[in-house]
Amino acid sequence: MDAKLQITVNERPWTVTSSPDTPLLYVLTNEMLLQGPRFGCGLGQCGSCSVLLNGVEIRSCIMPVSAAQGKSVTTLEGLAALYGKQKQLAKAPALHPVQQALIDEQAVQCGYCYNGMIIKASELLSKNSQPTEAQIRTAMNGHLCRCGTYPRLMKAIQRASRMVSEVHK
Amino acid sequence: MSENPSLTAFPRRDLLKAGGALIVGCVLARSSTAQLLAVSGDAAAGAPDPKSLDTWIAIHSDNTATIFFGFVELGQGNSTALLQIAAEELDLDMLQVKSVPIETGVTPNQGGTVASGSIDRGGPQIRAAAAEARFTLLALASKHLQAPVDRLTISKGIVSVKGGAKESVTYGELIGKVRFDVPVTGTAPLKPFTEYKVVGARLQRRDIPDKVTGKWTFVQHVRLPGMLHGRVVRPRGQGAYGSGARVVSIDRDSIRNIPNVELVRLGDFIGVTAPIEWDAIRAAQELKVIWDETPTLTGNARLYDQMRASETIDEVITENPAIQAALGNATHVVSQTYRGPYQSHAPFGPNCAVAQVTKDSALILCSSQSVYDHRATLASLLGMPVAKIRVQYHEGSGTYGHSCYDDVSQAAAIMSQKVGKPVRVQFMRWDEHGWDNYGPAHLAEVKAGVDSNGKIVAYEYQAWQHTWSITETSQQLTGAPPRETSGGRSQNLSPLNSGSMYDIQNVRRVNHRVPGINGFLKGSYLRSPLDISISFASEQTIDELAYVAEMDPYEFRRHNMTDLRWLEVLNAVARAAHWTPAKAASKLSNSKIVTGRGIAVGTHLTSYAAAVAEIEVNKETGLIIAKHMYGAIDAGQAVNPEFVENQINGMLIQATSRILKEEVTFSRTRVTSLDWDSYPILRFAEHPEVTPIVVQRLDQRSTGAGEELLGPAAAAIANAFFDATGVRLRQYPLTPARVLAAMRS
Numbered sequence: 001m002d003a004k005l006q007i008t009v010n011e012r013p014w015t016v017t018s019s020p021d022t023p024l025l026y027v028l029t030n031e032m033l034l035q036g037p038r039f040g041c042g043l044g045q046c047g048s049c050s051v052l053l054n055g056v057e058i059r060s061c062i063m064p065v066s067a068a069q070g071k072s073v074t075t076l077e078g079l080a081a082l083y084g085k086q087k088q089l090a091k092a093p094a095l096h097p098v099q100q101a102l103i104d105e106q107a108v109q110c111g112y113c114y115n116g117m118i119i120k121a122s123e124l125l126s127k128n129s130q131p132t133e134a135q136i137r138t139a140m141n142g143h144l145c146r147c148g149t150y151p152r153l154m155k156a157i158q159r160a161s162r163m164v165s166e167v168h169k
Numbered sequence: 170m171s172e173n174p175s176l177t178a179f180p181r182r183d184l185l186k187a188g189g190a191l192i193v194g195c196v197l198a199r200s201s202t203a204q205l206l207a208v209s210g211d212a213a214a215g216a217p218d219p220k221s222l223d224t225w226i227a228i229h230s231d232n233t234a235t236i237f238f239g240f241v242e243l244g245q246g247n248s249t250a251l252l253q254i255a256a257e258e259l260d261l262d263m264l265q266v267k268s269v270p271i272e273t274g275v276t277p278n279q280g281g282t283v284a285s286g287s288i289d290r291g292g293p294q295i296r297a298a299a300a301e302a303r304f305t306l307l308a309l310a311s312k313h314l315q316a317p318v319d320r321l322t323i324s325k326g327i328v329s330v331k332g333g334a335k336e337s338v339t340y341g342e343l344i345g346k347v348r349f350d351v352p353v354t355g356t357a358p359l360k361p362f363t364e365y366k367v368v369g370a371r372l373q374r375r376d377i378p379d380k381v382t383g384k385w386t387f388v389q390h391v392r393l394p395g396m397l398h399g400r401v402v403r404p405r406g407q408g409a410y411g412s413g414a415r416v417v418s419i420d421r422d423s424i425r426n427i428p429n430v431e432l433v434r435l436g437d438f439i440g441v442t443a444p445i446e447w448d449a450i451r452a453a454q455e456l457k458v459i460w461d462e463t464p465t466l467t468g469n470a471r472l473y474d475q476m477r478a479s480e481t482i483d484e485v486i487t488e489n490p491a492i493q494a495a496l497g498n499a500t501h502v503v504s505q506t507y508r509g510p511y512q513s514h515a516p517f518g519p520n521c522a523v524a525q526v527t528k529d530s531a532l533i534l535c536s537s538q539s540v541y542d543h544r545a546t547l548a549s550l551l552g553m554p555v556a557k558i559r560v561q562y563h564e565g566s567g568t569y570g571h572s573c574y575d576d577v578s579q580a581a582a583i584m585s586q587k588v589g590k591p592v593r594v595q596f597m598r599w600d601e602h603g604w605d606n607y608g609p610a611h612l613a614e615v616k617a618g619v620d621s622n623g624k625i626v627a628y629e630y631q632a633w634q635h636t637w638s639i640t641e642t643s644q645q646l647t648g649a650p651p652r653e654t655s656g657g658r659s660q661n662l663s664p665l666n667s668g669s670m671y672d673i674q675n676v677r678r679v680n681h682r683v684p685g686i687n688g689f690l691k692g693s694y695l696r697s698p699l700d701i702s703i704s705f706a707s708e709q710t711i712d713e714l715a716y717v718a719e720m721d722p723y724e725f726r727r728h729n730m731t732d733l734r735w736l737e738v739l740n741a742v743a744r745a746a747h748w749t750p751a752k753a754a755s756k757l758s759n760s761k762i763v764t765g766r767g768i769a770v771g772t773h774l775t776s777y778a779a780a781v782a783e784i785e786v787n788k789e790t791g792l793i794i795a796k797h798m799y800g801a802i803d804a805g806q807a808v809n810p811e812f813v814e815n816q817i818n819g820m821l822i823q824a825t826s827r828i829l830k831e832e833v834t835f836s837r838t839r840v841t842s843l844d845w846d847s848y849p850i851l852r853f854a855e856h857p858e859v860t861p862i863v864v865q866r867l868d869q870r871s872t873g874a875g876e877e878l879l880g881p882a883a884a885a886i887a888n889a890f891f892d893a894t895g896v897r898l899r900q901y902p903l904t905p906a907r908v909l910a911a912m913r914s
Binding site for chain 2: 018019021022023026029030033034035036038039040041042043045046048075076077095099102103106108109110111112113114115118137138140141143144145146147148149150151152153154
């Protein structure tokens, strides 16, 4: 292999030891031992492996790690810090508002899909802090939940939207 | 075995006394083998004795308690609810109680986490043990404080004398350093429900904070030092159960370019291992294997004919001799055939397991819902005594019954034994979808009659389906014979869900057991087994009777019921949905988009459930959209009504998904629904609003609350379709194609 691949994950530079064609997911889980992004389908269909790449949600199971070179990857673990930075807060909160809202609404069942749900909802709120119900339905439609927690997820995203909007004031 | 033999030499409870924190910490992903192996000194022994109080509860010096239960957390909240029961009965605060990972030899064998039994079956055991502990502690405190037991009072594990005496003693001081060493007699007085503070409270679940931050360790995150990554190599999609997957030839050269790959073959079981996960994935995909392509299935189109034509094993479950006469004398008779498909568990994260098998021991980290049963199977698979095998549960993605968790665990064990290293096997999406133990397809012929007063006078239900497979795929591929169960609860027509909630004098129920080996797919229990199919047939039949009797479907059901709990749960859902009486299909319209509402009742094994569906039908596209689902459940004493509401929500959504969208597809050779495109489930944008209703009965025994609404919720949608269109659908899923075909005919 030529020069080692460098990526930045949650603000941390990382020298990749895997081959460049390895999907980003396996670098995050097996090299960096992160537990946010996780395997769901390996086909980009379900959203359980989602991360933000320069703030945009992508499916890490089908993106080769080489495509992340020079870009900033944020996983579930780095979401609260990213939010603090986006909002220019003096100190990053312990939880992203979406995470807090999910606890408040007790939305979770098994919780396996929640990595992707949180990543996607945070991306939505970073672009549109007060989405309508229809906009939430559209934005979240690429993320599946098998336990059937969509209704509480909806409430939680709406609650998080209020929390995000209050930070503005 | 362990890197720290001094720890493993301790008897189990002494180890707990020494290091409770170690036990809780052992589920961490990066825990060392030493830690994992040190969890239990006598894990190799059988299940802890359920008659001994020490099996269930350990009190620590710091006045906290560890509660041992054998039911696994699947996202339903039972691990918190069982602690609520223990804390209540022990007069401890929730902060003072914790549980340990489920593991053979450590936690008691309460049977598998199946049939919504955690609270129903497990709750009374935990409650009895906690009452026994409290009783024992009061006797010790009485001696210590020199006061009679009836003058003692307990708060947060601190025992004091009523009426001003200053002296008090904690549980931890009384017994924190020693074992109870007493039996669970079952005679210790239980706290009256009127004094409950913790049971019945809407406390938050313990697992949620870690699940939203990525700190939660799913089985997919578990790693062992020196571990290899493994993948199974199978045809994409199973053929008939029993026919296996016959290897014709393997081209080992096809993966020679991938470094450090080891091929594992045992009969027709093929696996690959590699130190790097991506290499194992590539090797599994690129290995050229020629499989025997002899057709073993009928394909979807001929499935129900094949079931109907099978030489079945018949059982008359119920028969009133006057049924034929009653049908003959009825004012109206309805008679129809209903069809329900194979459906998949399709856990969102495919199953995964890590196995470390050595010459004389095995450590299996997996998501088995029955660790003791799984251990027994592994013993035969590995040719190793049960006493040498430890099975520890790690939560995976929600599974809703018997998905591939034991299969993947067997695969990991086989590979680890062959390569002599720990192996982690992660099923790929197509492995999980294609080799699932599907919920069996169901065929129903239902006939029922009503008299001129709107009373149901006769009801006949004949059911066809096969039972459940016993031999897991991995084991079968190694050469073990396929076996299936001989029927029983949840595998035959359930009287509980086929009309028994109504007062019907003349009933006939016949179960036709279809032989399931060689010709059908692998089957097992899928959440509320058979109930969606049974409710779909039975509750549409009841609805049709209401229609021919010219009655409102809700009123008609009330008119034919006397059981107060059925009536109340039905009333509760109708009230929540603001049900106003009207005959079904009395407001048909010519619009392109029409609306309808439907109602239904049902259950699984216990509990009472009722649902109302409000839907929209696009008559041009055939698309059904569920707009609002209401679900009520009476599960007796709801230990945590919040958790039951979350279960109701999940059941309403999953029922909507299963009735509208889900069907396993297969050709004559193999299953073809292998991912989320070919096996679609309800998506975010499609989800209805939900209204959960818990009928709380603190004075009643707790019964199951994780399955009972699936049948009625699905049937309510089918009934709503008739209300909207005046047309009945007799086969599900209610896809646009089926809707359009039914509307045309």
